[in-house]
Amino acid sequence: MTKNRKTITPKPLTSAAFSAFGDVIEANAEAKIIEINDGFTQRYHDLAKIDVTDKTGHPIVNIFRSTPLAQPIAIKMMERHPHGSQAFIPMGQNPYIVVVAPAGEFDVDKIEIFLANSNQGVNYHKGTWHHFCLALGSESDFLVIDRGGNGDNCDVLELDGSLVIAEC
Numbered sequence: 001m002t003k004n005r006k007t008i009t010p011k012p013l014t015s016a017a018f019s020a021f022g023d024v025i026e027a028n029a030e031a032k033i034i035e036i037n038d039g040f041t042q043r044y045h046d047l048a049k050i051d052v053t054d055k056t057g058h059p060i061v062n063i064f065r066s067t068p069l070a071q072p073i074a075i076k077m078m079e080r081h082p083h084g085s086q087a088f089i090p091m092g093q094n095p096y097i098v099v100v101a102p103a104g105e106f107d108v109d110k111i112e113i114f115l116a117n118s119n120q121g122v123n124y125h126k127g128t129w130h131h132f133c134l135a136l137g138s139e140s141d142f143l144v145i146d147r148g149g150n151g152d153n154c155d156v157l158e159l160d161g162s163l164v165i166a167e168c
């Protein structure tokens with residue numbers, strides 16, 4: 001039986017639109033800017049809630065080297081980290097796609113899809129449902145800050161792939 005395929009066009013990533021899911025990490029006017037280093041540096045201060053100490057967890061810093069999936073991308077999984085936040089900060093110049101749904105009971109109808117530019121990082125708040133990292137263009141490195149420690153910190157859901165991301 002053919003699935004009733006639904007295509008969603010990613011929308012631009014903004015702090016306001018993403019606020020239900022986490023933080024957008026970017027140097028913009030909304031951030032608190034502190035002049036430091038004799039005025040030679042602008043500090044965009046305290047941009048994301050790194051929340052990784054549940055169950056004696058600790059922060060870890062990683063690099064994820066992601067290979068783009070063939071487009072159009074069908075959403076076949078979502079995952080969440082019940083004990084910690086997870087931040088992705090692009091290290092290159094490629095855009096990428098962010099697929100999220102609110103924490104709590106998963107609802108496929110509440111999936112939202114964003115197109116992020118290379119100047120924007122995202123920090124998924126604890127429990128936010130998300131797809132794994134979706135690079136665009138070419139192999140892309142992301143600096144990832146998330147939780148190290150005991151306990152199972154990754155719940156994974158399989159989806160039927162009927163939700164498809166419009167090519168971008």
Ligand SMILES: NC(=O)N[C@@H](O)C(=O)O
Pocket residue numbers: 079086130131132133154
């Ligand atoms: N599993 C893992 O380390 N990464 C995922 O959590 C992800 O969001 O990419």
Ligand code: NI
Pocket residue numbers: 079081086130132
């Ligand atoms: Ni994750």
